[in-house]
Amino acid sequence: MTCILCRWMVLVGSLDVVFYPGSVALIGASKEAGFYIDPISASKLRDRFFLVNPRSGEVLGLKCYPSILDVPDSVDYAIFAVPAKFVPEALEDCGRKGVRVVHIYSSGFGETGLEEGKQLEEEVLRVAKRYGIRVIGPNCMGVYCPESGLFFSHDLPSEVGSVAFVSQSGGQAVNFVFSGVSRGFRFSKVVSYGNALDVDFVELVDYLAEDRKTSIIGAYVEGLRKTEGLLETLKNASKRKPLVILKGGLTGDGARAAASHTGVLAGSANIWEGLLKQVNAVRVETFDEMADVIVGFLYAFPPRGRGVSIATTSGGSAVIHADLCVRVGLTVPSFSEGTQRALGKIIPIAGASVRNPLDAWFAFQSGILPEALNIVSRDENIHSLIVEVQPGGFKVYTARDPSVVDKFTTILGETCKRIMEEQGKPTMIAVTQSIYPEFEAKIRSMFHNMNLPVYQSIYDAARTLSKLHQYRLSREVRE
Numbered sequence: 001m002t003c004i005l006c007r008w009m010v011l012v013g014s015l016d017v018v019f020y021p022g023s024v025a026l027i028g029a030s031k032e033a034g035f036y037i038d039p040i041s042a043s044k045l046r047d048r049f050f051l052v053n054p055r056s057g058e059v060l061g062l063k064c065y066p067s068i069l070d071v072p073d074s075v076d077y078a079i080f081a082v083p084a085k086f087v088p089e090a091l092e093d094c095g096r097k098g099v100r101v102v103h104i105y106s107s108g109f110g111e112t113g114l115e116e117g118k119q120l121e122e123e124v125l126r127v128a129k130r131y132g133i134r135v136i137g138p139n140c141m142g143v144y145c146p147e148s149g150l151f152f153s154h155d156l157p158s159e160v161g162s163v164a165f166v167s168q169s170g171g172q173a174v175n176f177v178f179s180g181v182s183r184g185f186r187f188s189k190v191v192s193y194g195n196a197l198d199v200d201f202v203e204l205v206d207y208l209a210e211d212r213k214t215s216i217i218g219a220y221v222e223g224l225r226k227t228e229g230l231l232e233t234l235k236n237a238s239k240r241k242p243l244v245i246l247k248g249g250l251t252g253d254g255a256r257a258a259a260s261h262t263g264v265l266a267g268s269a270n271i272w273e274g275l276l277k278q279v280n281a282v283r284v285e286t287f288d289e290m291a292d293v294i295v296g297f298l299y300a301f302p303p304r305g306r307g308v309s310i311a312t313t314s315g316g317s318a319v320i321h322a323d324l325c326v327r328v329g330l331t332v333p334s335f336s337e338g339t340q341r342a343l344g345k346i347i348p349i350a351g352a353s354v355r356n357p358l359d360a361w362f363a364f365q366s367g368i369l370p371e372a373l374n375i376v377s378r379d380e381n382i383h384s385l386i387v388e389v390q391p392g393g394f395k396v397y398t399a400r401d402p403s404v405v406d407k408f409t410t411i412l413g414e415t416c417k418r419i420m421e422e423q424g425k426p427t428m429i430a431v432t433q434s435i436y437p438e439f440e441a442k443i444r445s446m447f448h449n450m451n452l453p454v455y456q457s458i459y460d461a462a463r464t465l466s467k468l469h470q471y472r473l474s475r476e477v478r479e
Contacts, residue, residue, distance in 0.1 A: 021077035043149030084108030095131030104138035140194025141170035161186025184448030302472035318357035
């Protein structure tokens with residue numbers, strides 16, 4: 001055990017410079033690489049960010065040096081945006097300069113399937129090992145760490161969060177950051193690692209498992225070059241924080257796509273399914289589902305049981321969603337007689353239902369929904385709640401009271417937070433799509449600002465609750 005802990009301590013220290021470099025250089029600076037230049041030059045690294053281009057003295061108004069060797073200061077981290085055939089020579093210069101990390105954005109290596117690309121990778125690895133340089137990539141977007149000032153795209157938030165995301169795909173690394181923004185969460189660190197010639201999935205998860213600034217790890221992986229230490233790494237990570245994994249390439253067609261994308265072998269679907277279950281990682285099937293689960297861990301918590309209460313304004317919707325909840329592994333139990341009596345005192349039976357699901361149209365209209373939810377939350381058969389909010393329903397009321405959306409959202413949000421704090425029951429809010437996008441956006445934004453778990457539908461919320469409950473059960477068995 002001591003040796004394992006020592007190994008992890010070494011790994012944590014060794015990757016610090018990847019996320020927190022003292023200085024950065026972009027080799028092959030051009031307008032086309034502006035998605036690196038603009039955000040980094042505006043970050044806290046701006047006075048330690050250097051552009052290198054032997055054919056231009058200036059790019060986007062910033063000075064260029066003809067070579068990394070001409071940069072007057074030391075450089076910790078270099079981004080390569082040059083054709084693949086020039087990478088080994090540029091890496092030699094970085095070695096002589098004392099650069100510690102290189103991120104190779106360039107493609108044209110092993111992922112091509114051509115012998116020339118594979119030989120280039122071998123040459124890059126030989127040079128990197130000779131100088132002790134760590135390599136991220138090739139064929140990747142690199143590192144986004146808002147705390148240190150590293151960015152790999154325009155419009156990424158500068159606010160620091162606690163979610164880490166490791167992605168073999170560069171495009172999905174960018175897209176998932178934007179997905180997080182739209183879902184109300186931010187990131188500590190994001191890494192697109194591409195072909196994983198050196199720094200790989202195992203080492204990154206090892207590091208993030210020990211990272212105090214990361215509370216949740218999400219990962220998209222297509223395949224692995226190296227599997228040594230994988231089981232140990234995933235077990236350690238999932239003991240410390242939720243580990244949410246999307247595995248690509250589980251079908252024959254998907255595996256072929258993975259091989260042409262990053263040049264790695266995807267592995268057997270059965271092996272991966274068994275592995276993720278063994279280590280108690282939360283397995284998801286889409287990036288949207290990954291975002292849903294992360295929202296659940298961030299702003300709620302795993303329920304103690306499978307019983308869920310649904311509050312909606314449509315009897316037909318309630319029936320359909322009760323079926324969907326059961327299909328994802330939850331139950332929709334009847335309320336106790338005491339709960340039904342208490343609800344019957346405030347909700348008229350005609351046109352509504354005081355059973356589960358709760359057909360709460362009257363409660364929405366009359367403003368007694370918070371009281372109804374408080375009653376439901378005390379039912380011993382109920383372990384979690386889902387409240388559906390249909391933004392279009394507010395249109396008719398705003399003519400009389402323009403502040404109705406603000407009032408309703410604030411009161412409902414406070415009620416949901418109180419239920420979670422006092423009753424210990426996760427309470428999810430499903431804000432459905434609307435033909436009135438201004439109401440929808442405003443309601444979502446207000447709930448996000450209150451740090452509440454918001455979903456697109458009752459189904460998404462239910463699926464998340466089921467995943468969280470399974471996570472809790474597996475964790476309890478292991479403990």
